[in-house]
Amino acid sequence: METLLSKPNGSLQNQVSMILNKEDVNKLIGNKKLVISPLLERDQIGELTIDFRLGYNFLVTIHNNNPFLDASLNNDDKFPLKSSFQETRRLLGDTFLLHPNQTVLASSLEYIKLPQNVYAVLSMRSSYLRMGISISAIVQPGYCGCISIELTNINTIPINLTIGAAIFQARLYNANATTNYFAKKRKYMCQVRPVASNVNDDNDLKELNKIWKNNNHL
Amino acid sequence: MQSKLLELHFSQLQFEWSKAKYNNYSDLRKKDYHTKLATIISAIEKENFQILNDTEITQRFHVIDFLFKSLEFLNNSTTSTIPFEIVYVLSEALKDWSSTDDYIIVTSLINNINGFSFDNSLMFNDFIYSDIELLYDVKFEKKLVQINLPLSLSRDYLANVVLYHELGHFIDRKFEITRVIYIEILNSVASGKLNTNEQAEILEYFPYLSDDKMFSWLKDNYNPFNLFSNHIAEYFCDLFASQYIKNCSNHYLEYITLNQKNYSITHPSTTNRVNFVEMFLKRTPSFLVEHFENITYKITGVNVENKLAEVDSKNFESLIPVEIQDGKELHGLFIYGWKVWLDPWDNIKKQSNIGFDLSQVKVYEILNNLIEKSIGNFIVKTEWKLAKSS
Known part of the structure; x- marks a missing residue:
């Protein structure tokens, strides 16, 4: 993967982010810089990817009095996002039915802690991509917790998923710089169950709300 | 009771059953239990209540109560x-x-902040099971036990230590330990053979025994719900819990009772309860603790002793779950969790290089998450290993 990084003198340079291979990953696990727990099978760590399993906690959207999922502060929190989600749990080996066009918040079975200089790029395993489920996300260096995944079934028929099955994978990349994930306050910290979006805590939304109020003389 | 009133009771059940009969359970044991309920209901439907005598009507009334309660447990699971x-x-x-094979444990989340309990109302009523077998030829090999948790604290593993105490009530009821301790203590006092220290200890924990009238009344009127029985049961359950979580239940006890210094009809003073547990944990010579231990062992064949393995870890401070190696460490997790909560939270900040102040609610959330995941990982690994080996 290539990233455009800004050099101290302001010039831009193509710099290669190194993907970590099996040996690198095992070394990080061995010296406890990378935590993956539980790692039920060693062969979850492939040559260039790590397989992750579907966890047992879910948040599903429900129909209620809220007319929409409100990603703005312009309605004075009248439609709180959290009230549009309902939690449901399963046991290992149980199944979860993912309906067409439904987006479900799930999490990995594994709890991870990434090194401060390694990030992860997530994608579905191809067997699940072929059924019509897609995800795309990045996990930041230093993140700790179960990985939150947003599963959407873009197929026209429901898909029955097994709890504990390896459904997605991560490629780990060296970030070329060490960062401290906890240098600033984090919205999501050590999560073990999926958490509804905390978008309304974004500072940007607060500023945008002020602008909207000013523009409308409110 | 009139047969018409029994018909009313049964109609209520039938109305409930019209929905509950379609309940679907993934657990085969619950399915079997449900099928047995269906058999009994179907048999009652065929009965003519009008020709039943008073005893038979009362018997049916209790059977219908049993069916209602069973459905309540299964529906609310x-x-x-x-x-x-x-x-x-x-x-x-x-x-x-x-043996846990005798029970089907169901769980209910209830809207009561102090609603921690083991509902064993379907466990120990042997008469109802023999009546059902006699009348309808249905035998329940497994009985339902319901663990109740407050909805708002269901993920609070610091508060959930109280459930070890509640488990103690379940064991007490099963083996009738309190009843034997009750009789033994009063007999010891009445025998006049106790030395001064032993007498003083008894009066410290059961101060009302110094009243001769009260003493005689308690001796002649055993009742599982009188003051003395209640207090013995509470001490027993505190002792029971401390085998698994040491003095952690004291932390929560002090919090919910505001360290109550006086006893009530249902509970001894918190001060005494805390001291009682401390005597056991510190192995301070104590007539009462030894009495409780010996009687429990004689009845159950199980020693009252430390049944946990301590967790020696800094994982929570490093924001990662604990790798539990031994089932006994599961109990030790609660002690570790309480320790991190009571220790300065700067330990977490330093260990994890956190650049902002950790609010109390954030620490609360982190700790509960990490305890939950540590237990969850142990369950997952155990089940995986078992599946692989079979």
């Missing part, structure tokens, strides 16, 4: 939100005292 981690840990503790 909130499997999709159940905190199965705490249920697993309690089941592990239960195995030390009794």
Whole structure:
């Protein structure tokens, strides 16, 4: 993967982010810089990817009095996002039915802690991509917790998923710089169950709300 | 009772059953239990209540009550939100005292902040099971036990330590330990053979025994719900819990009772309860603690002793779950969790290089998450290993 990084003198340079291979990953696990727990099978760590399993906690959207999922502060929190989600749990080996066009918040079975200089790029395993489920996300260096995944079934028929099955994978990349994930306050910290979006805590939304109020003389 | 009133009771059940009969359970044991309920209801439907005598009507009334209660347990078993981690840990503790094969444990989340309990109302009523077998030829090999948790604290593993105490009530009821201790203590006092220290200790924990009238009344009127029985039961359950979680239940006890210094009809003073547990944990010579231990062993064949393995870890401070190696460490997790909560939270900040102040609610959330995941990982690994080896 290539990233455009800004050099101290302001010039831009193509710099290669190194993907970590099996040996690198095992070394990080061995010296406890990378935590993956539980790692039920060693062969979850492939040559260039790590397989992750579907966890047992879910948040599903429900129909209620809220007319929409409100990603703005312009309605004075009248439609709180959290009230549009309902939690449901399963046991290992149980199944979860993912309906067409439904987006479900799930999490990995594994709890991870990434090194401060390694990030992860997530994608579905191809067997699940072929059924019509897609995800795309990045996990930041230093993140700790179960990985939150947003599963959407873009197929026209429901898909029955097994709890504990390896459904997605991560490629780990060296970030070329060490960062401290906890240098600033984090919205999501050590999560073990999926958490509804905390978008309304974004500072940007607060500023945008002020602008909207000013523009409308409110 | 008139047969018409029995018909009213049964109509209520039939109305409930019209929905509940379609209940679907993934657990085969619950399915079997449900089928047995269906058999009994179908048999009652065929009965003519008008020709039953008073005894038979009362008998049916109790059977219908049993069916209602069973449905209540099965319907309220909130499997999709159940905190199965705490249920697993309690089941592990239960195995030390009794085969868990005899029970189907269901869980209910209730709207009561202090609503921690083991509802064993379907466990110990042997008469109803023999009546049902006699009348309808249905035998329940497994009985339902319901663990109740407050909905708002179902993920609070610091508060959930109280359930070890509640498990103690379950064991007490099963073996009738309190009843024997009750009789033994009063007999010891009446015998006049106790030395001064022993007498003083008894009066410290049961001060009302110094009143001769009260003493005689208690001796002649055993009742599982009188003041003395209640207090013995509470001490026993505190002792029981401390085998698994040491003095952690004291932390929560002091919090919910505001360290109550006086006793009530249902509970001894918190001060005495805390001291009682401390005597056991510190192995301070104590007539009462030894009495409780000996009687419990004689009845159950199980020693009252430390049944946990301490967790020696800094993982929570490093924001990662603990790798539990031994089932006994599951109990030790609660002690570790309480320790991190009571220690300065700067330990977490330093260990994890956190650049902002950790609010109390954030620490609360982190700790509960990490305890839950530590237990969850142990369950997952155990089940995986078992599946691989079979």
